[in-house]
Amino acid sequence: MKHYLNKLPQDIRGIIHNISQAAVEERVSAYLVGGFVRDLILGEPNFDLDLTVDGDAIKLAQNLARKFQARIVIHKRFGTATLTFCHKKIDFATSRKECYPESACLPVVSPSSLKDDLARRDFSINAMAIEISNKNFGRLIDHFNGKEDLDNKKIRVLHNLSFIDDPTRILRAIRFEQRYGFNIEANTMALLKDAVNLSMLEVVEPQRIRDEIILLLKEKDPVPALKRLNSLAGLKFIHPCLKLKRAGFSLLRNVSRQIAEFSRNYPGLRRLDTWLIYFCALVDGLSLKNSEAVCRKFVFRKGEEKRIIAYKKIKRGLIRKLCDKKIKFSGIYELLEAQSYEVVFMVRVRFANNVLNANVDHFFNRLSTTRIHTSGNDLHQLGLEPGPGYQKIFKQVLDAKLNNTVKNKQEELALIKQLIKKHGETK
Numbered sequence: 001m002k003h004y005l006n007k008l009p010q011d012i013r014g015i016i017h018n019i020s021q022a023a024v025e026e027r028v029s030a031y032l033v034g035g036f037v038r039d040l041i042l043g044e045p046n047f048d049l050d051l052t053v054d055g056d057a058i059k060l061a062q063n064l065a066r067k068f069q070a071r072i073v074i075h076k077r078f079g080t081a082t083l084t085f086c087h088k089k090i091d092f093a094t095s096r097k098e099c100y101p102e103s104a105c106l107p108v109v110s111p112s113s114l115k116d117d118l119a120r121r122d123f124s125i126n127a128m129a130i131e132i133s134n135k136n137f138g139r140l141i142d143h144f145n146g147k148e149d150l151d152n153k154k155i156r157v158l159h160n161l162s163f164i165d166d167p168t169r170i171l172r173a174i175r176f177e178q179r180y181g182f183n184i185e186a187n188t189m190a191l192l193k194d195a196v197n198l199s200m201l202e203v204v205e206p207q208r209i210r211d212e213i214i215l216l217l218k219e220k221d222p223v224p225a226l227k228r229l230n231s232l233a234g235l236k237f238i239h240p241c242l243k244l245k246r247a248g249f250s251l252l253r254n255v256s257r258q259i260a261e262f263s264r265n266y267p268g269l270r271r272l273d274t275w276l277i278y279f280c281a282l283v284d285g286l287s288l289k290n291s292e293a294v295c296r297k298f299v300f301r302k303g304e305e306k307r308i309i310a311y312k313k314i315k316r317g318l319i320r321k322l323c324d325k326k327i328k329f330s331g332i333y334e335l336l337e338a339q340s341y342e343v344v345f346m347v348r349v350r351f352a353n354n355v356l357n358a359n360v361d362h363f364f365n366r367l368s369t370t371r372i373h374t375s376g377n378d379l380h381q382l383g384l385e386p387g388p389g390y391q392k393i394f395k396q397v398l399d400a401k402l403n404n405t406v407k408n409k410q411e412e413l414a415l416i417k418q419l420i421k422k423h424g425e426t427k
Helices: 002-006 010-026 035-042 057-068 114-119 146-151 168-180 186-197 206-217 223-232 246-265 274-282 288-298 302-312 316-322 329-336 341-350 354-365 376-381 388-402 409-423
Strands: 029-033 049-054 071-075 080-085 088-094 096-099 108-111 129-131
Touching: 002 010, 002 035, 010 029, 010 049, 010 057, 010 088, 029 035, 029 114, 035 049, 035 129, 035 146, 049 057, 049 114, 057 071, 057 080, 057 088, 096 114, 168 186, 168 206, 168 223, 186 223, 206 223, 206 274, 206 288, 223 246, 246 274, 246 341, 246 354, 274 302, 274 341, 288 302, 302 341, 316 329, 316 341, 316 354, 329 354, 329 388, 341 354, 376 388, 376 409, 388 409
Parallel strands: 049 088
Antiparallel strands: 029 049, 029 129, 071 080, 080 088, 096 108
């Protein structure tokens, strides 16, 4: 594996070297594990370092933190620590084994060997380790033939109760299958279908399902994974009324296409929360009431729930106004400014026609970033006492700026003087 490690960027190689040296000093064995090893072999970029330590992982991380003045977060209960080192987050964990007291619940964890630690992983391709701490630096440890499964493009669980112990692995199996163009191995597929038939996804803690759904929706193109999930497991575990048919997949594919266009067309705007857009498209067929129930069930963050529900509350009247060829730019701004970019984006995708598209595009291209140059201090200098009148004037100036009737601060001040003269709002 040394030749794989040597291909890493210099800063990552430096971090691994420093961890290796610290492990030697602490007389412990340290191993790169999990998705980092998988993607290293596949040649996929993944610089999230995940380490397992045969020994005291927290002590190793603490020593590194002191030596390099890095920030550290410790979880003594789990024997883990997260180090922020050279602008990278590195996870350290003491080798451990897991026991599931009940199906679909969180495991009980206890210290153990590296082999036990690897055996608790979800799939063979994620159950490999690379030693980095001694004369065996770069040695691949592969108790479960993960390298062979990588070569054969197979997703394979490590034991027959894998999906029963942790049903969220159903979502991960589909996500990895579609990400890498692999196939779920025959026995693993049979076990997955058995778990689906036992409705195992419906008994998992909803927050854990939520986290896996978000990871799936953050994939570069989540539509194939959603299609596969719909085929293998359905979507009733999200909500009993949720079904994806031809129109739903058409909307999702359109979302995927337009997200790529948005990134190209509006590089100066903040990045979209694309997973949330896909989720809005996913629940497009649900009623407002059922969408609210989904948000409560999965305990989304307030800002996430607010945007999902805002999309569901979009009124036909707003759409009609956006489809009006005669609408002023200030009118477009007034309709859309209070909405998040994600909601405005979904309005364009879901209710598109040529006029609406042009109006939303103009909002993203110019209106959303339009600001006026005058301030309260300027109004005070013109003789206006602070009060509600300020906001009325600022709105009229902004409307004029949006509609291109004023273009700079000088013209803004000229307009304000006209408004003051007209309404007599002086000291």
